[in-house]
Amino acid sequence: MRDVAIVAFAQTDHLRQTDELSEVEILMPVLHQVLDATGLRASDIGFTCSGSSDYLAGRAFSFTMALDGVGANPPISESHVEMDGAWALYEAWVKIQTGQADTALVYSYGKSSPGEVRDVLTRQLDPYYVGPLWPDSVALAALQAQALIDAGDTDETALAAIAHRSRVAAADNPHAQLKGAVPAGDYVVRPLRTGDCPPVGDGAAAVILAAGDTARALCPRPAWIRGIDHRIEAHSLGVRELTDSPSTRLAATRAGAFERPVDTAELHAPFTSQEVVLRKALRLDDSVDVNPSGGALAANPVMAAGLIRLGEAAARIHRGESDRALAHATSGPCLQQNMVAVLEGESAHA
Amino acid sequence: MPETLSAPLVVEFPFTRSLGPVQSAFLTGLRERTVLGVSTAGGKVLVPPVEYDPVTAEELRELTEVAATGTVTTWAWNPAPRPAQPLATPFAWVLVRLDGADTALLHALDAPGPDAVHSGMRVRIRWAAERTGAITDIACFEPYDGGDTGQSAPHDGEFTDPVTGIVTPARLDYRYTPGRAQSAYLDALSRQHIVGERCPSCHKVYVPPRGACPTCGVATTEQVEVGPRGTVTTFCIVNIKAKNLDIEVPYVYAHIALDGADLALHARIGGIPYDQVRMGLRVEPVWTEGGRHPDHYRPTGEPDADYDAYKELL
Ligand SMILES: [Zn+2]
Numbered sequence: 066m067r068d069v070a071i072v073a074f075a076q077t078d079h080l081r082q083t084d085e086l087s088e089v090e091i092l093m094p095v096l097h098q099v100l101d102a103t104g105l106r107a108s109d110i111g112f113t114c115s116g117s118s119d120y121l122a123g124r125a126f127s128f129t130m131a132l133d134g135v136g137a138n139p140p141i142s143e144s145h146v147e148m149d150g151a152w153a154l155y156e157a158w159v160k161i162q163t164g165q166a167d168t169a170l171v172y173s174y175g176k177s178s179p180g181e182v183r184d185v186l187t188r189q190l191d192p193y194y195v196g197p198l199w200p201d202s203v204a205l206a207a208l209q210a211q212a213l214i215d216a217g218d219t220d221e222t223a224l225a226a227i228a229h230r231s232r233v234a235a236a237d238n239p240h241a242q243l244k245g246a247v248p249a250g251d252y253v254v255r256p257l258r259t260g261d262c263p264p265v266g267d268g269a270a271a272v273i274l275a276a277g278d279t280a281r282a283l284c285p286r287p288a289w290i291r292g293i294d295h296r297i298e299a300h301s302l303g304v305r306e307l308t309d310s311p312s313t314r315l316a317a318t319r320a321g322a323f324e325r326p327v328d329t330a331e332l333h334a335p336f337t338s339q340e341v342v343l344r345k346a347l348r349l350d351d352s353v354d355v356n357p358s359g360g361a362l363a364a365n366p367v368m369a370a371g372l373i374r375l376g377e378a379a380a381r382i383h384r385g386e387s388d389r390a391l392a393h394a395t396s397g398p399c400l401q402q403n404m405v406a407v408l409e410g411e412s413a414h415a
Numbered sequence: 416m417p418e419t420l421s422a423p424l425v426v427e428f429p430f431t432r433s434l435g436p437v438q439s440a441f442l443t444g445l446r447e448r449t450v451l452g453v454s455t456a457g458g459k460v461l462v463p464p465v466e467y468d469p470v471t472a473e474e475l476r477e478l479t480e481v482a483a484t485g486t487v488t489t490w491a492w493n494p495a496p497r498p499a500q501p502l503a504t505p506f507a508w509v510l511v512r513l514d515g516a517d518t519a520l521l522h523a524l525d526a527p528g529p530d531a532v533h534s535g536m537r538v539r540i541r542w543a544a545e546r547t548g549a550i551t552d553i554a555c556f557e558p559y560d561g562g563d564t565g566q567s568a569p570h571d572g573e574f575t576d577p578v579t580g581i582v583t584p585a586r587l588d589y590r591y592t593p594g595r596a597q598s599a600y601l602d603a604l605s606r607q608h609i610v611g612e613r614c615p616s617c618h619k620v621y622v623p624p625r626g627a628c629p630t631c632g633v634a635t636t637e638q639v640e641v642g643p644r645g646t647v648t649t650f651c652i653v654n655i656k657a658k659n660l661d662i663e664v665p666y667v668y669a670h671i672a673l674d675g676a677d678l679a680l681h682a683r684i685g686g687i688p689y690d691q692v693r694m695g696l697r698v699e700p701v702w703t704e705g706g707r708h709p710d711h712y713r714p715t716g717e718p719d720a721d722y723d724a725y726k727e728l729l
Contacts, residue, residue, distance in 0.1 A: 084419045087594025090626045093634055107632045123426045123589040133625055136632030179424070179589040184497060188585060192430055193438055194463045194550050195521055197583045199499040204508045207491030208521075215489065215534045254508070255492035255529055299469035303510050303519030304461065307489065 069161050070280040070287030071272050071408065073102040074376035074383075079242040079268035079364035082178040088117070088127065088269075092174050093134040095271040099170070103273050103283040107136035110273075111166025113143045114157045116150035116173035117368050120185050131174065142166065149173060150270060150372030151333075151394030151404050157274055158293060167276045168283075174269035175368040182265050182367060189397065191300055203262055203336075205302065205398040207254040210338035212307040214256060219341045221256055225249045227337040228260040228362055235359025242266045242364045263335040268366030270373045288379035288390075288408040292320030295394075295404035302399060310346040313393065313403040317347055320405045322391050327407065329354045329381055329390035331374040335361040339400055343393060347405075353391075357381070371395065375406055382410040420598045424591035430583045437466045439579055440478055440572035445552035448542055451570055452479045452516050460567055462516035463550075480570040481515035483540040484559055488512050488519045492529035499586075501555050507532045511556055515567030523555040537561065548578030596626035599638060604708050609700070611676050613637040619677035642673035645712070646720040647696040648729050649679075652689055667692045671712055672728040679728050686713030695719035 075098035083091055100107065113135055117128050128145045137143060142165075146152045150173025157169035177185075183201035190196045213219045228247065235241035242264045250259030273283070280287040296312035296319075298305050317323060330353050334340040340355070349355060356362075358377040361370045371394025378392035389409045396402040434442065437453055441464050444451040453464035454477040462481055467474055491508045493500070500506075501523035509532075510519035525541065526532050539559035546552035593601060596612055600623045603610040611622030612635035619628065620639050628635050650669035656662075667689050670679035684692050685701065697717040700709035 084421060084592040085595055085598075087597060087626055090594050090596070090634070093627055093632070096632065120587070123424050123587060123591070130625060133627035133629040134632055136628075136630055138629045179591060180587055181497075184499075185587055188587070192432055192583055193434070193442070193581065196430075196585075197550050198501055198522065199497060200508055200521060201497055201500075204491055204493060208489050208508055208510060211491055211534065212489040252492065252494060255494070257491075299465075301461075301463070301465060301469070301518065302521055303463075303488075303512070304465075304469050 067162055067164070067276045068280070068289055069158055069274055069276050070284070070289045071375065071379035072275045072280050072284035072287050073099040073273040074270070074380050075099045075102070076240050076270040076373055076376060077268045078240050079266045079366050081242065081264065081266050083176065083267040084178070087130070088122065088174055088176055089131045089134040091176065091267060092131055092172060092269045095269050096134055096170070096172060099271045099273045105168065105273065105283070110168050110170045111142065112157055112160045112169040113141055114145065114153040114169060114171050116146045116148050116153040116372065117175065118147055120188055121175055121177055121180065121182070121367060123180060135170065149368050149370065149394055149396050151375055152295070152396070154272065154274070154372060154375055155293060155295060155404060158290060161274060161276050167279045169274040170271065171274065171372065172269065172271035173369040173372045175366040176267040177265050177367050178267050202398065203257060204254045206336040206338060207257045208302070209307045209342070209399045210256050210261070210336065213338055213341055216308045218308055218345070219338065224261050224337040227340050231356055231359050231362040234357050235363030238358050238363060240364060241359045244359065244363060257336060257338070261337040263361050263365035266364060266366055268364060268369055270369045270376055272372065272376050272379065284383065286383055286385060286410050288382035288410065291407045291409050292322070293404070293406040294319035295402065297402045300401065305399070307399055308342065310342050310400050310403060313343060313346040313400065313405060316403050316405040317391070320407050322347065322405055322407050325389065327353060327389045327391040329357065329378060329387040331358060331360065331378040331390065331392045332356055333361055333371045333374045333394045335365050335370065337362065342400060347391065347393070371404070378408050382408055385410070388412065419592060420601055421590055421592050424589040425586065426589065427584070427586045430585055431580065432583070433580045434578065435466050436572070437464050437475065437478070439577050440574070442548040442550070442581065443574045443578045445550070446546045446548040446578065447574060448483070449570070450481050450483055450513060450540070451572065452481050452567070453477060454479050459517040460515060461518045462513050463520050478570045478572040479515070479567050481513045482564050482566045483513070484561060484564065485511040485513035485516070485538055486563060487524070487532070487534055487536045487538055489534055490524065490532050492532065501551065506555065509538065509556060511538055514564045522553055525555045525557050531558065549581055594626060596624040596635065600624055607702050608640060609642045609673060611639050611641045613639050620675060621678050622673060622676045622680055639675060641675040642700065644697060644699045644715055645671040645673035646725045647684065647692065647694055647698060648672050648725050649694060650684065650692050665689045669712070671698060672725050677728065682709060683711040684713070685711040693719070695722060695725070
């Protein structure tokens with residue numbers, strides 16, 4: 066295995082609406098930021114991979130427009146996933162492992178403001194038995210939350226405390242959309258209240274990956290990806306054990322997360338109840354700083370929020386605030402698909 | 416800076432899916448008020464049925480009939496139903512394990528309020544009056560006070576006139592905003608001007624501008640008026656009439672390099688017989704009353720452009 070690290074990370078300010086900007090216009094500043102941070106030019110990058118969804122934009126092949134922002138002509142080595150950018154990062158990591166690239170630019174963006182994201186996300190559901198009922202993303206999360214409450218794993222007060230802790234932490238995050246004390250609010254779909262749900266917003270993120278000595282040359286303290294793995298569960302909700310996340314646990318095991326304690330965990334939990342599930346699956350106790358960025362409850366640009374977890378964890382290592390961090394990304398309803406990466410600074414076990 | 420443009424954008428499509436033997440039996444069964452699951456080698460009954468065991472990935476074909484009554488395993492109260500959801504009045508989303516099944520089905524429960532719903536409550540299917548072989552043949556669930564019968568029995572899955580495919584219509588409503596560069600382009604078009612944007616790095620002028628130079632990866636910011644005249648760089652002759660288009664075939668569709676632009680845009684050529692259109696032909700836009708962009712381009716009567724003048728734009 067090659068040593069691969071995240072050497073740069075940038076994200077936009079996440080905003081409820083960005084009517085004045087197209088997707089590529091949202092994206093370009095973060096692309097320039099990660100390139101400037103490493104001193105690389107677009108033509109130096111070995112592989113480029115992006116994550117986004119046509120369903121957010123309401124247009125086919127919308128990612129091709131965003132490609133203008135990376136300088137795709139003359140032709141570059143490029144790929145795209147119709148998923149969160151965390152999965153684009155995984156593809157780029159695999160590409161570097163194959164030896165076909167030493168550096169990769171990974172970016173993702175989500176502009177949710179043109180549509181109703183609760184309705185849009187129903188189109189990713191099983192089209193035979195579930196999609197025709199249009200259960201929205203909050204409804205599905207609420208079913209999981211009620212299952213947790215019934216199992217005695219949490220209650221509405223504990224969920225509100227997760228929301229509070231996240232948004233207070235986000236006060237130090239200049240990019241966050243929701244920060245500071247946020248009222249619990251009314252039920253959106255009971256038992257979830259507005260405070261338990263993520264903000265709807267637009268935003269983008271970018272990272273640069275590099276291998277071995279290239280990473281050391283580009284970044285004073287690279288965030289080495291010591292392990293990364295992703296797993297999926299059965300698509301039918303009624304088959305799954307909603308109060309647990311065996312796919313997260315398995316991905317974490319394969320990524321080596323349980324070999325030594327982590328000091329930081331960036332969890333992609335857009336709903337408060339999902340943090341309860343993930344903490345259990347990942348066996349995180351109070352010694353771990355969970356979502357110091359505020360997490361997806363503070364900023365949830367769909368398709369970028371998972372990549373941002375990897376980026377936030379890496380940035381803490383770059384800044385010397387963490388030695389060993391866990392980053393998690395999810396996709397699909399009720400934590401259907403989960404990715405776990407373990408990131409370390411060079412001195413962690415020197 | 417023109418004001419931010421915005422327009423409704425509706426995406427509608429009939430999502431057409433074919434069904435395999437298991438899904439066909441299940442959905443046809445709903446039409447006949449019969450609920451079928453599928454049995455696994457491990458002795459579990461999965462409802463709704465799937466074609467492959469979620470644990471072993473083994474192919475599943477053995478159908479089992481279960482009851483139309485069941486138990487709520489979890490629920491969520493929906494105070495404000497969204498447009499296409501099963502009930503228009505507040506309802507509970509429920510996962511229901513039907514009697515005789517080992518897994519749960521997602522649907523809606525018609526109940527007077529959240530206080531009337533709890534996990535473990537007994538419910539039964541309320542069938543839709545008109546059934547076509549779709550999950551919506553279950554109108555919803557309703558409270559029921561009978562006990563769990565645990566009832567299941569083998570079923571051959573045979574029905575007359577089985578449903579082999581479904582169509583699920585989808586409609587999503589968006590509000591499209593074109594962003595800074597394209598807004599400026601559309602704003603100029605409304606005044607019958609065509610503007611591009613120049614890349615600060617390679618100095619190419621892009622039209623229509625998309626906000627970034629695809630070669631340099633930087634924002635194109637300097638607005639440049641181009642045309643109105645231009646040169647045909649390449650073209651094709653269209654012989655098939657498009658649906659809802661009242662242009663007589665054959666007609667010519669061409670790439671046109673507007674004077675001052677470094678990228679050709681495409682448009683229809685008119686005002687000249689289709690078989691006389693050629694590379695190098697000089698053309699100009701024709702605007703129709705109230706049109707939001709040029710209807711077509713016509714010959715200017717100038718001599719043809721030299722090949723060398725536009726060969727870089729092919
Ligand atoms: Zn340029």
